[in-house]
Amino acid sequence: MTCDADQRQPGRSGLIQIEDCLDADGAIRLPPGTTLISLIERNIANVGDTVAYRYLDHTGPAGTHTVELTWSELGRRLRAVGATIQRVAKRGDRVAVLAPQGLDYVVGFFAAIKAGTIAVPLFAPELPGHAERLATALRDAQPSVVLTTTGGLGTVRDFLAAQHRSPHVIVIDQVPDTDGEAFEDVELDVEDVSHLQYTSGATRPPVGVEITHRAVGTNLVQMILSIDMLDRNTHGVSWLPLYHDMGLSMIGFPAVYGGHSTLMSPTAFIRRPERWIEALSDGSRTGRVVTAAPNFAYEWTAQRGVPTVGAGDIDLGNVVLIIGSEPVSMAAITAFDTAFAPFGLPSTAFKPSYGIAEATLFVSTIAPTAQASVVHLDREALGAGRAEPVAADTPAAVPQVACGQVARSQWAVIVDPATGAELPDGHIGEIWLQGNNIGRGYWGRPVDSRRTFSARLHTTRGAAGHAVGADVGGNWLRTGDLGFYLDDNLYVTGRIADLITVGGQQHYPHDIEATAADAATLVRRGYVAAFAVPADGAETDGQDVVIVAERAAGTARQDPQPALAAIEAAVQRRHGLRVAEVRLLPAGAIPRTTSGKLARRACREQYLDGTLGVH
Structure with missing residues (x-):
């Protein structure tokens, strides 16, 4: 966010400057009254006709359909949906977003904040395997309003009825722009809660973190400075779910610097990871492009998303890849680097990072010019x-x-x-x-x-x-x-909470999981969970080690016994641990969090109650 960049782009001089966000000592101090909504209003006033958010819809029969929202169009939608919220909710009420991925989700999230309520970004009930997490979050947040879309309305109503809940339901895409005439401006305080960010539930039931306007604004500036996104010609590309903290950050970046983010659905990515690469390449041709994902996404793309060299003229020369949300895997980085180096991927593209929902998200990353x-x-x-x-x-x-x-x-x-x-x-x-x-x-x-x-x-x-x-x-x-x-x-x-303690020695589950994956090609790498369960004997401090792994593709008919023996032997040799059981399951059987991380707690609970792998 440099003055020089603004001078080259007429109409941008009114946008916030990074200097506005720093005190004399260089510490981050947001200008008084800075909120996501005030930043959006600033963008509307200065770059209203430029694209704010773009969504790549891959669900239609005719290929990719691109939908765009300019800042001015976003402003009209926020006033309209915000006014509708204000008719049925009072200030400080929780407003849950239970909508599919898309621009309506973006509108619903920001509209709830603009209306003076507390946004609760969740997900549509059709997300497989996460009904209990959604029910827990709704019981906890007690929203008076639920926002959804026409496409999600039926499942939302059925889910709410099953939960015996009756909040007001607003269908975002059915609210006309003209309803915005009734919007009543709300003065937002930086210490007010902007939204509740529910934790992933990897080690315990999800809880809602109260994120204030000051916290979200500060964290976005911290990211921009750490990743060196000071050039306004920087864009985001993300398939991460918008209820996830990093997914929300990818729609928060443009609000700060007046750029745009290109979004797609997690399902579109999983089905064809090359779509992510194509979107990154498109962004790389016009400026710097930033994306973020956990380990498994980079591994999956290296396996299934590599285009033919020269096909489609893929260019990743201007891409920044944030990798985080769990202990970062160098194997994932190496696999992706090897696969995409022929497409111009810089050696400094990967930025191993650490973040946590309780800190809004971002904590640390390596320097912009550093290699992983x-x-x-x-x-x-x-x-x-x-x-x-x-x-x-x-x-x-x-x-x-x-x-x-x-x-x-x-x-x-x-x-x-x-x-x-x-x-x-x-x-x-x-x-x-x-x-x-x-x-x-x-x-x-x-x-x-x-x-x-x-x-x-x-x-x-x-x-x-x-x-x-x-x-x-x-x-x-x-x-x-x-x-x-x-x-x-x-x-x-x-x-x-994940540590495994046996015989007084602590072991990290991901280390044991890596050993299991290395020991047998039958194992689907990245889909292994190790955890401790109560043991009969006291010689192991009352704990036994269990390893659960999904089968790799094309191995359903292979005899599992050699793989089971190899895993047990490798864990004994490398970690000094006797494994009580190794269980092989079909793909998709190990529970994962809504952000794609291994849900070891849920896996352990299902193992103990006999429901793991039972459909």
């Missing part, structure tokens, strides 16, 4: 809480990908959760965060909110630590994630 890097650590030391580098070819080596530097005006310290003391670099502890991007708490859960969002740091390491400049005596966010610092890089090793 990995350090190999001793497995036994890692389990004991120490990060001790070893050679890559060491039998006990565990790869860890660097997630770079923490965003400006945000602090991340590594803490012993039992004592509240900051740990030295090279020691593994819980990651605690502080900054104006941190959410306010969990909706309707004061006890959980105090424990998670009001942690106290008892001691720091002074100038040698990572709390310099923070409000050390103030509130810190306990993330539940484990990590360490090494050579000025933050590394994330996993979730505390």
Whole structure:
């Protein structure tokens, strides 16, 4: 967001400048009254005729149908839908968006905020396997209004009836623009809650994080600075679901800098990942293009989405690839790099990152000019809480990908959760965060909110630590994630709730899962879950290890016994663990979160109650 760029583009001089968002010391300080809605209004006034959001609809029989919204058109839709919300809801009411992916979803989300209510981005009930999560979120948020579309109306009504809920239902695409004449302007305070971001439910039932206008604005500026999106000719491309925090960020970027994002549905991506590549290439030809996805998406695209070299003139020379939402896999990065280097993908394209819903999203990433890097650590030391580098070819080596530097005006310290003391670099502890991007708490859960969002740091390491400049005596966010610092890089090793402890030694499930995938070609890579279950004997601290894996494509008729034996032997040899059971399941049987991560908690629960793999 540079002044020079604005001077080259008439009509853009009224847009917000990055200098407007920084104080004299370079810290992020949003201009008074800055909200997503004030930024949208600024775009309407200055670049109203330019495209704000583009949706690639792949559902029709005639191929891709492109739908666009300019900033002015978006403004009219927000007033119309917002006025309709105001007729049936009061300020502070929750308004849930239960709509399919598309521009109507974008309109519904922003309209709920503009109307002075609290948006609750969820998903249409037809999303397979997630009815319980949706029901939990609705019970928790208690929305007085539900927004949907004509296409989703039937399933939404049926679902609400089954849940014995009767909120007002507004069909976004049936609201005429003329209804906007009745809209009553609302003064939004930066400390008001903009929306509730429900967590993925990977390690516990989903809870709604209260994201304020200040938090979302601050986090978007942090991302723009960290990823170097200061050039306004930067566009987003995303298939991530819009109820996911990163999906929301991909529609938040344009609101800040007046650019645009191209969206598509997760289903369109899964069915033909080459569509993602084609959209990235189209954006790369006209400017810098940024996208984001978890490990599995890059692995899937490397397997199924590589076009023929020279076909369609694919050009990825101006692409930035954010990879996050779980411990980042170097194997996923390498596979994608190898597959798409012939299409001009830069060696610096990948940006391993760390984020969490409680921090609105973004925490850290590597520098814009840096390449993704990995350090190999001793497995036994890692389990004991120490990060001790070893050679890559060491039998006990565990790869860890660097997630770079923490965003400006945000602090991340590594803490012993039992004592509240900051740990030295090279020691593994819980990651605690502080900054104006941190959410306010969990909706309707004061006890959980105090424990998670009001942690106290008892001691720091002074100038040698990572709390310099923070409000050390103030509130810190306990993330539940484990990590360490090494050579000025933050590394994330996993979730505390996922740790497997056997014989007094801690093991990371994704490390065991990688071993299982390496041991047998019968296993579908990226679709393995390892977890602990109660054991009969006391010699294992009361826990047994279970590994559940999906079969790779084309292996349904293969004898599984050699693969099962190979996995058990590999885990015993590499981790010193006896595996109580290895279970092979068909593709799609392992539960995943709505953001595509392994849902180990749900997998374990289904295993214990006998419903895993039962349809």
